[in-house]
Amino acid sequence: MSRRWSLSNRLALLFAACTAIVSLFAGVLFSRGSEAHFVELDQQLLETQLLGVRRALQDAHGHDPQVRLEEELSRRADLALRIKDADGERWHGSIRIPPQVPERTGLSTLDDADNNYRTLSAPLYPGRPDSAQLTLLLDITHHQHFLQRMQRLIWLTVGLSALATALLGAWAARRGLRPLRRMGAIAGSVSARSLNSRLPEEHMPAELAELAHSINDMLGRLDDAFQRLSAFSADIAHELRTPLSNLLTHTQVTLTRERSLEDYREALHSNLEELQWMAQLVNDMLYLAKADHGLLALHREPLQLAEEVDLLLDFFGPLAEDANVRLGRDGESLIEGDRNMLRRALSNLLDNALRFTPADGEVRVRIVDAAQRVSVIVENSGEGIPADLLPRLFDRFYRTDPARQEGSSEHAGLGLAITRSIVRAHGGEIRCESADGWTRFLIELPKGD
Known part of the structure; x- marks a missing residue:
């Protein structure tokens, strides 16, 4: 048969599980919130750079556009640019742009073997069908490293919180259940000779005070019933001792010598009266026992x-x-x-x-x-x-x-x-x-x- 877990261990495990779930839930929310915040910051940065690139091309005024673009991009080492004309031919592109950058318009995330990127694709001249397609690439590897470290920290926090809560929960449960163990020790010491023992109600928690009061009442009833039973048994022995002694003495005296038939008949008649009284006494006791247990059948x-x-x-x-x-x-x-x-x-x-x-x-x-x-x-x-x-x-x-006479037949x-x-x-x-x-x-x- 498997060993049952104690209530303290169950409470400690429950505390640890609740703490782990709450910590994990909070960590996941924080991680998702941080990731969404970084995405929002990256989008704002890329949109700002997109406007800067368009403005730089518009202000070229005879200068080489690619030189203007390089000047614009030189301010951000983590930023790269690619421009393709309407026919899909590459017109300008940074050497750091990986080939698998998506062509679709909008914001997206790209992961390769070593780095992580956020890309933003948009028309160079909005509203013109023959506009070139511009793609900005932002290196967000440091963001991802931060999120990974944070996730590891979250898991470590969850584990340590669960362990700490389990230990503290076990200590708190054992301390909180100390009155219950005291009640168990006192209840275990109760026997027929110590039914007067009572549980201390004064220092019990409110949840256990009522239970202690009920147990004390039960012990009081058991003590009273046991005392009554002991007195009843003593009274039975007291009542039956004299008639049994009389029967033995009378029978022994009758058998000491030969007697007439009439003397034997008189002795048997006398013994019969005592036996009838004893039988009535036993019947009355059985009747009372049935009454005590609610077994009297009423017609x-x-x-x-x-x-x-x-x-x-x-x-x-x-x-x-x-x-x-x-x-x-x-x-x-x-x-x-x-x-x-x-x-x-x-x-x-x-x-x-x-x-x-x-x-x-x-x-x-x-x-x-x-x-x-x-x-x-x-x-x-x-x-x-x-x-x-x-x-x-x-x-x-x-x-x-x-x-009164002891053992009187009346x-x-x-x-x-x-x-x-x-x-x-x-x-x-x-x-x-x-x-x-x-x-x-x-x-x-x-x-x-």
Whole structure:
């Protein structure tokens, strides 16, 4: 597998390529502009010399025209002249004129083995059909040498600029990406034992500060989830340790000697109760795990909350009668939800309320129908819950009674956690309030379409 280029190298190469392209483009423009400027200067010079030659011939006044022409041309060592009559016969010509000078009228450029020339051809007497043809030749070899040196300088400048930009770009990229490498080092050091590590946001560039903030939030969520998972695992071990120990001890004691069939049956029945509680605990934990991952499949259907609550009150009626607790319900509403899940959530709340309601107390269920949401309030009279404990009521395995028995086969502390998961699966929220001798669990559910 080929080695991937680093981001610094890519940026450096990109900087070098951009600089080379810009430098080359500027150099080509400068070279073309210089060449056009020289052509313009040469044309002006040749046209001026053309007028001088015509004026010299007109002012000959009996003198030999060729002598006048030689005098005119002697002022410019880089200039040569050729004149042909209307029949194409050469009438005058400098010895430096090469034979391949073009005959066409106008400005042109001629290159031979050693020199470069600019030529200008025009009629000696404009407007006369029998006029001789005059050709001026200007040596521009020094111009071409200058342009060639300039082109070499341009290529050298392009190469050096690209190299310098690549080096400076690599340095700037590595310096600019230093915060990113620092982020990578910190992220690479994060493990289950160091989830409290955070990226420094204060000295980060603006482009990376938001990323660092997002990563810190992610690390915070991972840390919180890991702490919850660790606590959950510890609570599971705590809850299962005592019943497993009881099962082992009871079974060992039963097997120490021969017993009657009735004694064995009683021992198995006792073990069965512990196993049933453990199975229920495992099922509840699996249920919560599915809820945490959004895997609770809701079977939504129209529900009359008043009917559902009345059925549950009838079910808990004998238990309330034995405890001398009054049950009541107010209000009604129609919602869409999963019947079995909502019954389980309300059953957990009613069971919890009955356990903490003293004799001659009261448990009420109030249904408040609003425009978009429905509130279900399960409240009971009795001793209140301290305000500092209210946020922890929905934690798994949490019990408000500090004197609870470890591994008790009743009320493992998952009921309220399951209730919250069911409510949230329906798109609602639940909270608890405790004041003035009443404890209230308030459920808010959307009414649906």
